[in-house]
Amino acid sequence: MSSTDSALDEKTWAELREIAARYPEARSGLLPMLHLVQSVEGRVTPEGIEACAEVLGISAAEVNGVATFYTMYKRKPVGDYHVGVCTNTLCAVMGGDLIFERLKDHLDVGNDETTEDGKVTLEHIECNAACDYAPVMMVNWEFMDNQTPESAVQVVDDLRAGNEVHSTRGPRLCTWREAERVLAGFPDDRADEGPAAGPASLVGLKIARDNGWTAGGTYGSRESDKGETT
Amino acid sequence: MTDTLTPVLTNNWDAERAWTLASYEEHGGYAALDKAFAMAPDDVITAVKDSGLRGRGGAGFPTGMKWGFIPQDNPKPKYLVVNADESEPGTCKDIPLMMASPHTLVEGVIVSSYAIRAHTAFIYVRGEVLHVVRRLQRAVQEAYLAGHLGKNIHGSGYDLDLIVHTGAGAYICGEETALLEGLEGRRGQPRLRPPFPAVAGLYASPTVINNVESIASVPSIITNGAAWFAGMGTEKSNGxxxxxxxxxxxxxxxxxxxxxxxxxxxxxxxxxxxxxxxxxxxxxxxxxxxxxxxxxxxxxxxxxxxxxxxxxxxxxxxxxxxETTCVVRAVLRWTEFYKHESCGKCTPCREGTWWLTQTLAKLEKGEGSESDLDLLLDQCDNILGRSFCALGDGATSPISSSIQHFRDEYLAHLSHGGCPFDHAASTVFAPAGATA
Known part of the structure; x- marks a missing residue:
């Protein structure tokens, strides 16, 4: 596949300019602009870098320097589903290391590699701020909480088979390119899917409710609580 | 007597569709705006000072004092930047807050921006939390449509624009000056201070950078009063x-x-x-x-x-x-994290984290000798306090503290010729997972 196959279309150019225009200074748009490039190209391509540079009036080398600094930007094509297994200490200890090993074996890929069918890219990731749901796996940056090697295998098998998969406390999973478009600041229609909070997020609140414990005051109180607290 | 648990920020997380404007307003949300707009901006700062609120992002710097450092005679625009780059291993409070109740943060942004006289604010959220980004985008859109953001908010004459900015994967951007670099479209490398961001931050203009939880706490202080907040907690750690x-x-x-x-x-x-x-x-x-x-x-x-x-x-x-967890394994993994996330700007951190990883990895495998513990401490000594930001300092914490408390466990790796622990026993799916 030659790089000219993926020349950016007019819509993308217009959206790159639109992102830059959101900010008091255009260059602030570079991070979301690179997310947009990934959503269109499936990775950060030389054409994408040139386009960002042209829109912002900076050199391609400057854009390249940024694109190579941040780990979410990929130079190799990413599959439809980016599967990230947290192997930072807490998740690793709780089972993340075994989950990652099982997936490497099951998918027959190494770290940062994509399955032959182009469906799944596997990567070990750092702490994703969901430690109370360890071990955690992210699919296209959606939470898959409380995983086991077996549940992780089931998720990737379902993804490869084209079955609909939901985040454990979020929406239906979209593709990696669709996710990158949201990160570029172009919302999709899934904000209202999934719960407000997963079970672990609510454990302390439930204990407080059961014991009638409050902080007093009125802020953030439910209407039904107000009689008790004032 | 204060109750054992005091849900304020988490108090609406179990509400039906808590992330929506309708639900948030039904539970008293956005009531702090009119109360704040009736106050002079300096009085809002004073209220936050009096509450004793200290930064919830880790350092604990008094929030009101930070706001007071903004030079109001500086003719440049003032900016508020919310640090929503939650990435410190183990930290998982801001992400569920923004997922469940993004409007709590948006309301806090409006009151805080009013106090420091900013007309543009940013939420810098890490990119690896797609659904949180969605909820923030939606909340900001809803707040604009309801007149909580934009021009002449609530008829107060005060204008504010709020931009949700997604990062792209870099722990270092949780450091406030590296975050500003990321927000300016550059590699996330910390800046030398002074000048501090309060004087020359975003676009070299006066800038306040606060953690999500700090900003989200502000509406409750305005609504219930500084004394209510200060009445909780301990003498110097209020709330x-x-x-x-x-x-x-x-x-x-x-x-x-x-x-x-x-x-x-x-x-x-x-x-x-x-x-x-x-x-x-x-x-x-x-x-x-x-x-x-x-x-x-x-x-x-x-x-x-x-x-x-x-x-x-x-x-x-x-x-x-x-007790099933090997402390050496835990510390090695954290050290590999710091090595991976070091931005490369300062030599002691960039080179030092590589040295620490090599020395630790050898010990974890049962190779090396007892003198390697002294070598590790010496390496820590050459990193601590010698770089622009605290990433390098943080890298030394697990090492020096684990040697202090668990020196014998390091030595056991040497006498055992490797790790004496069964790692499968630590997993949540043990013992079934032990054969995985």
Whole structure:
């Protein structure tokens, strides 16, 4: 596949300019602009870098320097589903290391590699701020909480088979390119899917409710609580 | 007498569709705006100062004082930037807050921006949390449509624009000046201070950077008063905070309590450690805060007491590990993380984290000798305090504290010729997972 196959279309150019225009200074748009490039190209391509540079009036080398600094930007094509297994200490200890090993074996890929069918890219990731749901796996940056090697295998098998998969406390999973478009600041229609909070997020609140414990005051109180607290 | 748990920020998380404007307003949301707009901006700053609110992102700097550093005679625009780049290992409070109740943060942004006289604000959210980004985008859109953002908010004459900015994967961008670099479209490398961001921050203009939880706490202070907030917590660590329990505890999760609660109390609330096991070591505020042990179970979790115990309150990220966990393995993994995330700007951190990893990896495999422990401490000594930001300092914390508390366990790796622990026993799916 030659790089000219993926020349950016007019819509993308217009959206790159639109992102830059959101900010008091255009260059602030570079991070979301690179997310947009990934959503269109499936990775950060030389054409994408040139386009960002042209829109912002900076050199391609400057854009390249940024694109190579941040780990979410990929130079190799990413599959439809980016599967990230947290192997930072807490998740690793709780089972993340075994989950990652099982997936490497099951998918027959190494770290940062994509399955032959182009469906799944596997990567070990750092702490994703969901430690109370360890071990955690992210699919296209959606939470898959409380995983086991077996549940992780089931998720990737379902993804490869084209079955609909939901985040454990979020929406239906979209593709990696669709996710990158949201990160570029172009919302999709899934904000209202999934719960407000997963079970672990609510454990302390439930204990407080059961014991009638409050902080007093009125802020953030439910209407039904107000009689008790004032 | 303050209750054991004091849900404020978490109080609406169990509401139906808590993330929507309708639900938030039904529970009293956005009431702080009119109250704040009736006050002079300086009086809002004074209220936050009087409340005793200290930064919830780890450092604990007084929030109102930070706002007071903004030179109001500087003709440049003022900016508020919310640090929503939550990435410190173990820290998991801001992400559920923004997922469940993004409007709490948006309301805080409006009041805080009004106080410092900013007309443009940013939420810098890490990119790796797609659904949180969605909820923030939607909340900001709803707030504009409802007249909580934009021109002449609530008829006050005050204008504010709020931009949700997504990062792209870099722990270092949680450091406030590196975050500004990212927000300016550059590599996230910390800046030399001074000048501090209050004087020359975003676009070299006066800028306040605050953690999500700090800003989200502001509306409650305006609504209920500084004295209400200051009445919770301990003498110098006022108010409530979200305590995040993770690891080998029966019910990990979020527990919002007055500062000063102890880990013993929190573990009791969480149903104890997992059955048949006992606490071995823990972090009070993420991996960059020195490890503590069961002898510190009764230390009040406030800034002063945890400091006096030899660690830091940090982000109240309480990672709990039981006796099945190898401390050397845990520390090696954290060290590999710091090596991976070092931005490369300062030599002691860039080179030092590589040296630390090499030395530790050898010890973990049972190679090397006892003198390598002294080598590690010497390497830590050459990193600590010698770089622009605290990433390098943080990298030394788990190493020096684990050698202090668990020196024998390092030596056991040498005498055993490798790790003496069965790692499968530490997993949540043990023993079934042991054969995985």
């Amino acid at each position: 409530y905070g979200i305590f995040s329990l993770s690891g080998h505890v029966a019910n990990p999760g979020q527990y919002e309590a007055p500062l000063g609660i102890t880990l013993r109390q929190l573990i009791d609330l969480a149903g104890g450690m997992r059955e048949g096991h006992e606490l071995k070591f823990w972090t009070p505020g993420g991996s960059s805060t020195p490890l503590l042990t069961p002898e510190h179970l009764d230390v009040p979790l406030d800034f002063e007491s945890v400091g006096a115990a030899g660690s830091m309150l940090g982000t109240r990220a309480l990672q709990l590990f039981d």
